[in-house]
Amino acid sequence: MKLATIYRANLTAAAVALALAMSPAQALVVYDPTNYASNVLQASRALAQINNQIRSLQNEAASLINDTKNLASLPFSSLAALQQQVRQTQSLLGQAQRLAYDVTQIEQAFSTRYGNISLSSSDADLVTGARERWATSVDAFEDALKVQAGAVGNIDGSRTAMNDLLSASQSASGALQAAQAGNQLVALQSQQLSDITAMLAAQGRAQAIEAARSATAEEEGRVRFQRFMARSDR
Incomplete structure (x- = not known):
């Protein structure tokens, strides 16, 4: 009976020591579906904003090109x-x-x-x-x-x-x-x-x-x- 008690005490101490010795990279990762979905939604919105900004810049560039053409004088005069x-x-x-x-x-x-x-x-x-x-x-x-x-x-x-x-x-x-x-x-x-x-x-x-x-x-x-x-x- 005393031997079993001593064994269990040693096993518990070893487990605690092992947990303390583990680095943060070896820590156990817990998967949270709600947090994951929220992160994906935020990333999607950020990507959509970036795409909108790109399209806006493209439209502005096209507008500037058209303005340049519209302001160009006719090279011929009679x-x-x-x-x-x-x-x-x-x-x-x-x-x-x-x-x-x-x-x-x-x-x-x-x-x-x-x-x-x-x-x-x-x-x-x-x-x-x-x-x-x-x-x-x-x-x-x-x-x-x-x-x-x-x-x-x-x-x-x-x-x-x-x-x-x-x-x-x-x-x-x-x-x-x-x-x-x-x-x-x-x-x-x-x-x-x-x-x-x-x-x-x-x-x-x-x-x-x-x-x-x-x-x-x-x-x-x-x-x-x-x-x-x-x-x-x-």
Whole structure:
């Protein structure tokens, strides 16, 4: 009986000594399902946040790239050529001979050379006036033809500019380039409209001057007839 008691006491002491001698790495690990699940959930949430941050950074990078493209200027410009064509047309209009595009000058011309013919005018004055009006009509038609020739000469340049602008618009890398190409196309249309306006103005001027000459010639004929009848009555 004493031997069994001593044996059990020795066995217990050995177990205690062994437990004290074990290192922390050799300690017994206890599995806790609830704690494990909580750790897995936290890790999953952390991973999801990281992925969201990555996607956000990618979106910001793409946005910056798009902003750079949208702010890039169009490498092609036709404005200088279009402005030069407009200046050429204006120059042709400014070369109008005798009776220019000036309201004051037109009023003076019609008060002296066109309209009523005085019965007291000499034959020499009538011939001089008729020749002056005829020359003014001829010059006006010449001016109109020059403006028309200038507008026709601008067609090839307008066609080239239009093709270049359409190509630049189709290959535009951003909103700014597309907008600039569109603005230049509008400028091209404005230049073409200015040519059409100039042609109409020059042609209308020539026709108006010729109509005035014809009306004045009729008035001159009436005055000549009256003077002839007055001489016949004497």
